[in-house]
Amino acid sequence: MTEEMLREVEQFLYREARLLDNRRFPEWLELFSDDVRYWMPTRSNRYPLNSKAISILDASRYEEEEVSGEDELAFMEETKKTLEMRVARLDTGMAWAEDPPSRTRHIITNIEVEQGDSPGELQVYSNFVMYRNRGERDEDFYVGSREDILRREAGQLRVSYRKIVLDQNVLLAKNISNFF
Amino acid sequence: MVLDVKSLVDAEAGLISRRIFIEDEIYQEELERIFARCWLFLCHESQIPKPGDFITTYMGEDSVLVIRDTAGKVGAFLNVCAHRGNRLCRADNGNAATFTCAYHGWTYGNTGDLQAVPNLQDAYYDDLDRSKWGLIPVAQLDTYKGLVFATFDKNAPSLTDYLGEMAWYLDCFFDRREGGVEVVGGVHRWIIPCNWKLPAENFGGDAYHVAWNHLSALTSGFTRAPAARQTPGGGTISPGNGHCILAVGAEDYSAAPVEIIQEYEESIRAETLDRLGPRLEKITPNVGTVFPHMSFLRGSSRSFRVWHPKGPDKIEVISCQFVDTAAPPEVKEALRITGLRAFGPSGALEQDDMDNWEECTRTNRGAVTRRYALNYQMGLGHDRFDEELGAWSSDFRLSDSNPRYFYQRWAQLMQADTWDQV
Numbered sequence: 001m002t003e004e005m006l007r008e009v010e011q012f013l014y015r016e017a018r019l020l021d022n023r024r025f026p027e028w029l030e031l032f033s034d035d036v037r038y039w040m041p042t043r044s045n046r047y048p049l050n051s052k053a054i055s056i057l058d059a060s061r062y063e064e065e066e067v068s069g070e071d072e073l074a075f076m077e078e079t080k081k082t083l084e085m086r087v088a089r090l091d092t093g094m095a096w097a098e099d100p101p102s103r104t105r106h107i108i109t110n111i112e113v114e115q116g117d118s119p120g121e122l123q124v125y126s127n128f129v130m131y132r133n134r135g136e137r138d139e140d141f142y143v144g145s146r147e148d149i150l151r152r153e154a155g156q157l158r159v160s161y162r163k164i165v166l167d168q169n170v171l172l173a174k175n176i177s178n179f180f
Numbered sequence: 181m182v183l184d185v186k187s188l189v190d191a192e193a194g195l196i197s198r199r200i201f202i203e204d205e206i207y208q209e210e211l212e213r214i215f216a217r218c219w220l221f222l223c224h225e226s227q228i229p230k231p232g233d234f235i236t237t238y239m240g241e242d243s244v245l246v247i248r249d250t251a252g253k254v255g256a257f258l259n260v261c262a263h264r265g266n267r268l269c270r271a272d273n274g275n276a277a278t279f280t281c282a283y284h285g286w287t288y289g290n291t292g293d294l295q296a297v298p299n300l301q302d303a304y305y306d307d308l309d310r311s312k313w314g315l316i317p318v319a320q321l322d323t324y325k326g327l328v329f330a331t332f333d334k335n336a337p338s339l340t341d342y343l344g345e346m347a348w349y350l351d352c353f354f355d356r357r358e359g360g361v362e363v364v365g366g367v368h369r370w371i372i373p374c375n376w377k378l379p380a381e382n383f384g385g386d387a388y389h390v391a392w393n394h395l396s397a398l399t400s401g402f403t404r405a406p407a408a409r410q411t412p413g414g415g416t417i418s419p420g421n422g423h424c425i426l427a428v429g430a431e432d433y434s435a436a437p438v439e440i441i442q443e444y445e446e447s448i449r450a451e452t453l454d455r456l457g458p459r460l461e462k463i464t465p466n467v468g469t470v471f472p473h474m475s476f477l478r479g480s481s482r483s484f485r486v487w488h489p490k491g492p493d494k495i496e497v498i499s500c501q502f503v504d505t506a507a508p509p510e511v512k513e514a515l516r517i518t519g520l521r522a523f524g525p526s527g528a529l530e531q532d533d534m535d536n537w538e539e540c541t542r543t544n545r546g547a548v549t550r551r552y553a554l555n556y557q558m559g560l561g562h563d564r565f566d567e568e569l570g571a572w573s574s575d576f577r578l579s580d581s582n583p584r585y586f587y588q589r590w591a592q593l594m595q596a597d598t599w600d601q602v
Contacts, residue, residue: 040526042366044272053269054276057232057250057290061275072366073501075526077517089400089528096393096532135535169272170496171370174534176526 017106025087033160038078040164041068097177103133124148140173189591191584194557201375202544207492215240219329219342221474226362232275238488249290257315325355345419345570352465359505368499368524374537376489383475384424385416385582402528403480404437416582419571422471422589424582427463434466436480436518444511481519556580
């Protein structure tokens, strides 16, 4: 991975964060390919297979994976169209979870860029801390990791896949009305 | 009890005291008189289908472990070690023959029996009667159409009596087709800083808020446009015992605005009519609450959830989605994805409920605010017992009749010292 490419991806992700925090959502949407899959699974508490807290009765049924699967519930599982619908909803003057709007700050760190599986694709890892302050004194910290697939379309980097893994079991915020 | 419940709930006048949404003294009485007495929903059987499967949940603020034992029987226990009171199982779900406490290693079988105690011979001199120190079981456990309920009160009426006429209404969600429903994998769990009764009454029939609070989701395509919902009929329906149902008109299938789901509903219409009977030619139940705090809906999402109380001003929601077991895989997938986009903490509909419930709770901290009763007078005098529906039903779909019955039941339980007095 060239230094130049790494810098370009970093700047891309920082710019994305600034667009979100400045609530420039239509511009933010342009950073995603038309076939994007934007997925935020849930997490559960599960004992690992070697845990001595339980003795497993039926090992054939035991599920160790604690991140929800693709056929299970997720916090978000969006396409470009449903992301557009969510952004359009924010503009109705009646999206009460964001009216008055949240104050958000996306801190993006730990960026790693690798060659993707397909030619021209980049596999990008990053961590985020998203601070939300709302109303008079509501505070939420959404902390987690992202796995993105980026590709170049008409000279511009676009996100074609994003997996957002939040480091919480029970979501401690009352809702998720922002993007990651 | 020192509480003057009559001053808190005047269902006939449609006046409810704000104190019941904020005061800790009242909340502590609720834990005893509502949550330690009523039948409470635990899980759906499809979440623990095989021997050893377990799930952890809450009954009131009590941590509860629900287990299908090795022989296949479902039991529920306080998820608490008998020794020092440590929380026994810290996983959300799994499969186990035994559970071992992380503190000193006491080990319980999946029937709740205490199987092993470290140093039983040398430290307890083999003088500990293990049969007396098993997990504390619920007093009664029963299932209805796959829904597992339990109560801590051995004197509580049977689940059949507790549900009463509500049973048929539950069928309209959980037993529309042969095989009933199955739960989609995964769960939405989140914290809302609100009193538990606000979401319970909201799902119990607040049609009023839909067209305003959720209008943004309606107009941006997450659920059907309001115009499509103006079919005649429907109403707020109280089948008794505090249970609540909101129904839309018979011609309104109450399904998400997705072609494959609409077609599916069309295709099973005759079958569900045949299975559930002629009441379905009158109404389509689409959301409801089993008293006190298990709610469900069948609209843009098919979800059931429990509003677990965590103090007078906080709840933890545990919400699952369900699908008809007999539905084709592509319909199940469409329901899963449509449902999670509409309901859950990020749901385009549901995310807008939180601030309302939070602020409806928080404002009651004001001592002066708390002096003024809340208005539950919509449709007062405009509901009647409908023989065909086996329930009290409002004349119009927008009505406070359901919360009036809900809080009447709440008041009965809060005043009664025993089930006989309810």
